[in-house]
Amino acid sequence: MKKLLSLFAFLAIAVSALTLVRAEDPPKKADPNLEQRIADLESYVNNAARGADAADAKITSKISGAGPGHNGFQMVCAALVLFMTLPGLFLFYGGLVRKKNILSVVAQCFGIAGLVTILWWAFGYSFVFGDGSGPWWGSFTKFGFLNGVDSNPNTNYSYWVSHNVFSMYQLMFAIITPALILGAIAERMKFSAVLLFVGLWMVVVYFPLAHAVWGIDGAMNGVWNAKASIKAIDFAGGTVVHMSSGWSALILCLILGPRLGFGKQNMAPHSMTMCAIGTGMLWVGWYGFNAGSAVAADGIAANAFTTTTIAAAVASFVWAMLEYIIRGKPSILGFCSGAVAGLVVITPACGFVNTTGSVIIGVLAGLVPFLACAYLKPMLKYDDALDTFGVHAVGGTLGALLTGFLATKDVNANLATNLDKIVGSTLWIEQLKAMAVTIVLSVVATVVIAYIVKAVVGLRPTEEDETQGLDLADHGEEGYHG
Amino acid sequence: MTLISQRLSLLAVALGITFSALGYETSTGRYTHHEHKTRMKKIEAIIKPFKLEEVKDALHDVGAEGMTVSEVKGFGRQKGHTEIYRGSEYTVDFLPKIKIELVLADSKVQEAVGAIIKAAKTGKIGDGKIFISNVEEAVRIRTEEKGENAV
Numbered sequence: 001m002k003k004l005l006s007l008f009a010f011l012a013i014a015v016s017a018l019t020l021v022r023a024e025d026p027p028k029k030a031d032p033n034l035e036q037r038i039a040d041l042e043s044y045v046n047n048a049a050r051g052a053d054a055a056d057a058k059i060t061s062k063i064s065g066a067g068p069g070h071n072g073f074q075m076v077c078a079a080l081v082l083f084m085t086l087p088g089l090f091l092f093y094g095g096l097v098r099k100k101n102i103l104s105v106v107a108q109c110f111g112i113a114g115l116v117t118i119l120w121w122a123f124g125y126s127f128v129f130g131d132g133s134g135p136w137w138g139s140f141t142k143f144g145f146l147n148g149v150d151s152n153p154n155t156n157y158s159y160w161v162s163h164n165v166f167s168m169y170q171l172m173f174a175i176i177t178p179a180l181i182l183g184a185i186a187e188r189m190k191f192s193a194v195l196l197f198v199g200l201w202m203v204v205v206y207f208p209l210a211h212a213v214w215g216i217d218g219a220m221n222g223v224w225n226a227k228a229s230i231k232a233i234d235f236a237g238g239t240v241v242h243m244s245s246g247w248s249a250l251i252l253c254l255i256l257g258p259r260l261g262f263g264k265q266n267m268a269p270h271s272m273t274m275c276a277i278g279t280g281m282l283w284v285g286w287y288g289f290n291a292g293s294a295v296a297a298d299g300i301a302a303n304a305f306t307t308t309t310i311a312a313a314v315a316s317f318v319w320a321m322l323e324y325i326i327r328g329k330p331s332i333l334g335f336c337s338g339a340v341a342g343l344v345v346i347t348p349a350c351g352f353v354n355t356t357g358s359v360i361i362g363v364l365a366g367l368v369p370f371l372a373c374a375y376l377k378p379m380l381k382y383d384d385a386l387d388t389f390g391v392h393a394v395g396g397t398l399g400a401l402l403t404g405f406l407a408t409k410d411v412n413a414n415l416a417t418n419l420d421k422i423v424g425s426t427l428w429i430e431q432l433k434a435m436a437v438t439i440v441l442s443v444v445a446t447v448v449i450a451y452i453v454k455a456v457v458g459l460r461p462t463e464e465d466e467t468q469g470l471d472l473a474d475h476g477e478e479g480y481h482g
Numbered sequence: 483m484t485l486i487s488q489r490l491s492l493l494a495v496a497l498g499i500t501f502s503a504l505g506y507e508t509s510t511g512r513y514t515h516h517e518h519k520t521r522m523k524k525i526e527a528i529i530k531p532f533k534l535e536e537v538k539d540a541l542h543d544v545g546a547e548g549m550t551v552s553e554v555k556g557f558g559r560q561k562g563h564t565e566i567y568r569g570s571e572y573t574v575d576f577l578p579k580i581k582i583e584l585v586l587a588d589s590k591v592q593e594a595v596g597a598i599i600k601a602a603k604t605g606k607i608g609d610g611k612i613f614i615s616n617v618e619e620a621v622r623i624r625t626e627e628k629g630e631n632a633v
Binding site: 096266267268269327331333334337373374375376377378387390 | 565566567568569570572573574
């Protein structure tokens with residue numbers, strides 16, 4: 001643990017040592033006339049640029065800060081995405097573990113929330129969204145310690161949402177992504193190992209990947225970067241969030257090995273009720289995740305909201321009905337898994353597909369991850385404790401590919417800007433390239449990081465601690481008394 | 483009866499409890515019949531939980547005035563069941579059952595057993611079992627009544 005803390009301290013000092021360049025005062029500009037002021041208001045309603053936002057603008061704006069509607073929407077969405085992790089994900093995962101490990105899941109989610117926030121503040125946000133350093137990683141220093149990230153919009157990402165709100169919104173994604181990995185390694189990884197792994201994984205996998213896909217000059221940002229080498233699209237994080245965490249989770253759970261007694265002891269969920277409550281919270285929070293990714297309360301957000309609802313509901317129903325047909329009983333875990341799978345698969349597509357597309361996605365999201373969890377996992381015998389791979393990697397991969405086939409300019413005019421020629425034809429090939437990059441980066445980095453962590457603090461608790469349960473061993477508390 | 487036992491009996495009488503009535507040879511713990519004939523029996527019935535209300539009513543109708551009920555787990559020929567969570571299957575060996583215990587005068591036992599069978603039977607595997615055993619003595623704590631009067 002000491003090694004871990006000193007490592008983070010070193011990183012913080014290294015970043016702070018780099019000096020920040022202050023912008024010089026801009027030249028004097030004229031006040032806008034009445035017509036220009038009305039045009040600014042129209043821009044606010046239409047989520048477009050003000051006259052003053054142009055690089056060579058000669059006028060100022062009377063509404064130079066954030067727009068209240070878009071900004072309010074974005075703050076609510078940010079809170080909803082945090083709600084997905086705390087408590088949505090820890091209840092969903094927590095209900096699925098045995099009762100001696102419930103608190104370890106809660107602690108790991110809280111631990112990640114704190115750790116990732118500190119990284120994000122120090123250099124993470126800058127690394128992802130600071131432009132000017134190239135297509136694969138952002139500037140380490142441009143927004144280091146969130147310098148210059150204030151309540152005024154950063155027009156690279158939004159004309160009407162405060163820069164600080166945007167950075168907090170994106171922070172919530174950075175928190176939930178590594179937390180998803182916890183599902184595969186539940187009940188058998190030391191708390192210190194989880195923290196060290198996540199700290200390194202964020203720097204090596206998440207930050208570069210998020211920059212490549214969402215950074216304004218990112219290599220795989222097909223929507224906004226005309227010079228992107230891979231013209232892929234990912235509305236809310238199919239590759240960045242679900243594929244990266246899901247594929248890393250598979251590798252990490254293989255390196256860790258199965259839980260003690262896996263396949264011999266009863267490891268049934270200790271509370272399906274808790275799991276179902278968590279699922280409901282995830283679904284609600286996912287509106288912030290998907291609709292909020294429009295970074296404006298506009299028509300694209302409305303479309304994302306609609307497709308998210310349909311895909312989740314259809315997938316939940318399909319998964320449970322498959323169980324009904326095959327096993328004779330639709331299970332609660334089936335409904336819950338289907339809902340989450342539907343939400344995962346629609347994530348990269350939600351702002352790009354229409355309602356018909358979302359129904360197709362819903363049906364496939366109920367079918368393909370179901371087959372992965374019900375047949376692939378028992379066949380290959382890996383211990384992906386709570387099915388992070390089966391739901392998030394398989395679902396995220398499926399979603400990224402389907403987005404390539406189903407995206408349409410009819411619901412999102414931004415697809416006509418840089419992708420006019422490939423949408424509806426060869427976009428899926430670009431998607432395949434982005435998927436390959438994501439899988440290779442996640443798999444290779446996870447192997448390296450896992451063995452580093454193993455060498456530094458060790459991955460697994462002692463057999464005695466694991467048998468006793470991580471709640472007492474790692475946290476000195478019990479989830480339930482008596 | 484040995485000397486020690488007699489002395490203990492005297493002591494017990496002084497305390498208001500008759501040891502000899504329990505029929506035990508205190509020195510050896512050996513069971514003897516010579517003082518008391520058993521006139522009561524204990525019925526233990528393991529039944530399906532959803533049949534509890536019907537069994538209770540049926541017993542009430544044949545004059546049973548009390549019973550003790552516990553939630554228990556176990557298995558017989560029905561064995562356990564299988565739970566499936568996504569791809570993982572777990573066998574649950576012990577099924578939840580209800581155990582009813584009651585002590586009755588000999589004369590009422592056959593009727594009570596008949597009532598339990600009638601109320602608890604579904605004809606399917608897992609209906610449960612009834613065990614009947616002799617009871618040496620019963621004491622009502624409040625009044626100190628003994629034997630059949632106490633049950």
